[in-house]
Amino acid sequence: MPQNETQELAALSEGIAGLLRRRRGLGLRRTAAIPDAPPPATVNRPEKAPYAPPAAIETPLTPAPAPAPTKQAGYTPPTAAPAKVTAAASQTPAAPAAHSGAAPAASLAPDVSGYRSLEELAQGASACRACGLARTRNHVFVGYGSGTSGVLFIDEMPGAPADAGGSPFEGPSGELLGNIVTKGMGLPVDAVQLISLVKCQPRAGTPPEPSELSTCRGWLDRQLELLAPKVIVTLGRPAAAAILGMDEPLGRLRGKVHTASGRQVVATFHPEYLVRSPQYKKQAWEDIQLAMGVANVSLPTRK
Numbered sequence: 001m002p003q004n005e006t007q008e009l010a011a012l013s014e015g016i017a018g019l020l021r022r023r024r025g026l027g028l029r030r031t032a033a034i035p036d037a038p039p040p041a042t043v044n045r046p047e048k049a050p051y052a053p054p055a056a057i058e059t060p061l062t063p064a065p066a067p068a069p070t071k072q073a074g075y076t077p078p079t080a081a082p083a084k085v086t087a088a089a090s091q092t093p094a095a096p097a098a099h100s101g102a103a104p105a106a107s108l109a110p111d112v113s114g115y116r117s118l119e120e121l122a123q124g125a126s127a128c129r130a131c132g133l134a135r136t137r138n139h140v141f142v143g144y145g146s147g148t149s150g151v152l153f154i155d156e157m158p159g160a161p162a163d164a165g166g167s168p169f170e171g172p173s174g175e176l177l178g179n180i181v182t183k184g185m186g187l188p189v190d191a192v193q194l195i196s197l198v199k200c201q202p203r204a205g206t207p208p209e210p211s212e213l214s215t216c217r218g219w220l221d222r223q224l225e226l227l228a229p230k231v232i233v234t235l236g237r238p239a240a241a242a243i244l245g246m247d248e249p250l251g252r253l254r255g256k257v258h259t260a261s262g263r264q265v266v267a268t269f270h271p272e273y274l275v276r277s278p279q280y281k282k283q284a285w286e287d288i289q290l291a292m293g294v295a296n297v298s299l300p301t302r303k
């Protein structure tokens with residue numbers, strides 16, 4: 001082999017060896033260590049609360065207590081003894097009440113404590129001018145009937161026939177009440193009594209004001225003491241609210257016997273309402289029979 005070739009081969013061999021060393025060196029070079037990934041942080045999950053059954057929803061087994069009876073505006077609860085209040089009415093000699101334009105006395109509850117009989121009370125009430133209704137009335141309607149049955153009806157106010165001095169059993173609603181007494185209860189109308197919360201009729205179509213109800217209350221309470229009925233039947237919601245002292249819908253008051261101020265009371269519909277809504281006559285008749293039971297009035301024998 002010529003010298004040049006030998007040298008070339010040697011150089012080539014040396015180059016290859018160098019290349020191999022470099023490659024080997026590359027292979028030995030440590031790569032930058034990839035830092036180990038930190039262990040995953042422990043996720044602190046809140047401990048699951050132990051299962052607890054939901055608190056039982058208490059369903060009241062008994063109805064919520066009824067709200068305290070609301071006093072009807074102007075309602076004055078009866079007192080054991082009527083308050084001694086001086087009023088001209090009770091001292092005025094009995095005289096038939098006639099419509100007069102004279103101004104009534106200031107609203108001052110009449111002194112009724114001195115009346116010892118229904119006759120005296122009727123005379124005193126007939127002359128009463130203690131409230132503004134003295135200006136609107138034509139006649140004072142103190143009451144009707146002997147009450148031998150022990151059944152007393154209470155209306156809110158006198159109707160037009162009574163205000164005109166006639167029988168309260170006139171007119172559509174009066175006739176209906178008369179039929180309830182005579183045909184339903186089998187009694188003459190005189191065997192029951194009919195009175196009203198106020199003794200004087202307000203202006204047509206308007207109910208009595210609370211102050212008028214309150215002023216006239218003394219007459220009513222004394223009347224009830226003297227009449228001492230076995231059972232009171234209130235006609236319509238205002239009468240029921242005043243006698244029971246409960247401002248409730250009539251639907252909740254009727255159909256049962258209440259005790260109010262020691263008296264047995266049954267609330268029912270007003271005859272005027274029954275004239276307009278005859279579908280409630282059946283319920284009204286049920287109420288009347290309840291009252292008859294309290295007063296020991298037997299149903300008439302039907303032929």
Ligand code: SF4
Pocket residue numbers: 125128129130131132133134140198199200212215216219
């Ligand atoms: S409504 Fe009663 S208080 Fe008023 S004037 Fe007539 S009787 Fe007297």
